[in-house]
Amino acid sequence: MFTSGGKHSGFTVIEVLIGIGLFGLVMPTIIVATVQIARLNDRAADLTRASVVAEDKIEVLRSSGYNTLTDGTTDFTAELDPSFGTPRSATYTVSAASPGLKNVEVRIEYTDQGTLRELDFATQMAELGVAQ
Secondary structure, three states: OEOOOOOEOOOOHHHHHHHHHHHHHHHHHHHHHHHHHHHHHHHHHHHHHHHHHHHHHHHHHHHHOHHHOOOEEEEOHHHOOOOOEEEEEEEEEEEEEEOOEEEEEEEEEEEEOOEEEEEEEEEEEEOOOOOO
């Protein structure tokens, strides 16, 4: 382009090609990073949902009391959100640690983008409870 003073303004073809080349190098990196961030965000959301389910189950068991806990494994897969990938399962296992003390282990398994993920929570419940 020419200005009124006869000087050139604007970009040359070389500058435009360099700009396009740099854009072509940077954009794939940005796209890949964005896709990876979205995948990690989905994975974190699944892990958070699974943690909430496990913590809720432990709180329900605590609320029901020590005497209602029977030794063995109980399946509560039906309580899992259907958005978890299949196969999925949720169980809790109660076992006697010592007289007046029981171990409670909650295990949640689900499929996330083709990979089986596992989440384990464990706690102990006493016959007398806290502050007794």
